[in-house]
Amino acid sequence: RKEVEQDPGPFNVPEGATVAFNCTYSNSASQSFFWYRQDCRKEPKLLMSVYSSGNEDGRFTAQLNRASQYISLLIRDSKLSDSATYLCVVADTGGFKTIFGAGTRLFVKA
Amino acid sequence: DGGITQSPKYLFRKEGQNVTLSCEQNLNHDAMYWYRQDPGQGLRLIYYSQIVNDFQKGDIAEGYSVSREKKESFPLTVTSAQKNPTAFYLCASSWRLAGVSTDTQYFGPGTRLTVL
Numbered sequence A: 001r002k003e004v005e006q007d008p009g010p011f012n013v014p015e016g017a018t019v020a021f022n023c024t025y026s027n028s029a030s031q032s033f034f035w036y037r038q039d040c041r042k043e044p045k046l047l048m049s050v051y052s053s054g055n056e057d058g059r060f061t062a063q064l065n066r067a068s069q070y071i072s073l074l075i076r077d078s079k080l081s082d083s084a085t086y087l088c089v090v091a092d093t094g095g096f097k098t099i100f101g102a103g104t105r106l107f108v109k110a
Numbered sequence B: 001d002g003g004i005t006q007s008p009k010y011l012f013r014k015e016g017q018n019v020t021l022s023c024e025q026n027l028n029h030d031a032m033y034w035y036r037q038d039p040g041q042g043l044r045l046i047y048y049s050q051i052v053n054d055f056q057k058g059d060i061a062e063g064y065s066v067s068r069e070k071k072e073s074f075p076l077t078v079t080s081a082q083k084n085p086t087a088f089y090l091c092a093s094s095w096r097l098a099g100v101s102t103d104t105q106y107f108g109p110g111t112r113l114t115v116l
Helices: none
Strands: A004-006 A011-014 A019-025 A030-038 A044-049 A055-057 A060-065 A070-075 A084-092 A098-100 A104-109 B004-007 B010-013 B019-025 B031-037 B043-049 B064-066 B076-078 B087-094 B111-115
Touching (some): A004 A084, A011 A019, A019 A030, A019 A084, A019 A104, A030 A060, A044 A055, A070 A084, A098 B043, B004 B087, B010 B019, B019 B031, B019 B111, B043 B064
Parallel strands (some): B010 B111
Antiparallel strands (some): A019 A070, A030 A044, A055 A060, A060 A070, A084 A098, B031 B043, B031 B087, B064 B076
C-alpha cells in the first residue's frame, strides 16, 4: 500500500462545476497535511494547509479526518485556471518524513 | 525578491558524466531539500539538510551527493552511479523541518536533466 494515495484521475469537468479530490495516508502518526498545486512542467506551489477543524479559502475547502486517515479538497465554481495537478502532502512529526502523493490531474473546460 | 533559484533550467548530460545542479535561497530558511519527479509520479526525496554542514539521505539517495557549506546553498551532484538520472529535479526550503512544525516547503522552478 502506498503511504499517500490519491485518486488517479484525470478529472475532466466543465467550468462552474464542483470537484472533489480525495487522499488517504497510511501513517497514523502523521501530523501535517497540505494540498499543493502543480502546473504542467512547473514546480509545486502550496495551495492550502489542512487543519483538523477544516479550512476554507475562497472557493477551496480542505478537510481532514484523522480517524479515517483521509484528506479532501473541494473546489467550487471551477475556473479554467484551476486546471493543474493537485498533490496531497503528508508529513510526520518527530524525525523527518514528508510524502507526496502522485497527484490528480484536473482539466476544466469551457 | 525572496525566493529559491535553481540552475540550469535544462541540462543535458552524456552517460558517465557527473553533473551538479545549483539551488540557492534567500529566504533565510534553515532546511533545504532535493526531490526527483518522474512522469506520473509523486516527488521522491533524495537528500535533505536541517542546518549548515549537515545533511541526511532521503528515500533515493543512491547515485547522488550533496553539500551544505552555506545556509543559502544546497547543490546536488548527480553521479555516474545513478542508473536512471533523467528526471525533473526540484529543490525546496522551509523554516524548519517539515513534520516538526506546520511550516511548509517552498520550491524552486526545477531543473530538467536529460541523459543522452
